Amino acid sequence: MKLVKYGAVAALSTALLASGVAGFTDVKAAEKQDGSEEGYERTYSSDSNVNFIPSSGPTKPIDPTDPTNPNPETPVPPKPGTEGPLSIDYASDFEFGTQEITTETKTYFAKPQLYQDSEKLTPTYVQVTDKRGSNAGWSLNLKQDDQFKSDGTQNEYIEGAELHFLQGEAVTNGKGTTPATHEAKLDATGGSYSKIMTAKEAEGSGTWASMFGGAEGLVDKEVINEDGEVVTEKRDSGVTLTIPGDSQTDATEYKTTLTWQLTNEPGNGEGNELEGQ
16 A cells, blocks of 8 residues: 555656646746847748739830940830830931032932931931730831822833942840841832841840940941031931932932831841842
């Protein structure tokens, strides 16, 4: 009987001892969790996100010689671009001034791009923006709709006149991958388009301007001004008009229209081949 009682007492004492130790441990743990101990730290996670969609808003022309300028000057003439997330924002007009009638084959350089309320001159250019967010590539093409023409004259067309665009220099105000640019001689009959600038997949996102002849394309040339005087002015060597010596022209102004075509077809060339041959 004593052994049984001892055993019971012993068991009870052990349980009490264990209970006391546990209680002591919990107090110590609580003391360590009050945030005052050295090296105390807890971490927690929150999520953050933003979603983008294609933008259809217009994009203003950039300065092709200073593309990151946040306040570029307005090119002359000011013209609205096309709508949509893949757009043609601006394209220069190409003027070749006043020339004397001659029996020799002559090549004339285009006038430079002018700007509103400024004496600034740059090479002529075309600008494309891709805000689709798909990096799917695109192609910019150019067509001469018809031969240089003057209605109501004996020699209505300039036979054999050829527009030639040197390979442009592509510049951007962003950090996208550069699209390819192409040299082109236009089909004067309007029968086909010529490639001007093309972006393969993963190329050409953001805004891109192609300067014809590059940043150093402006050169000094002797030209005839509006008063009929021979003067030296800047001209764009990147765009030329060649007229054969045997073509017949009247003393009047000849015009043609150029049509730009932008498609979502990815480019497939490196940009060094001559288009329009």
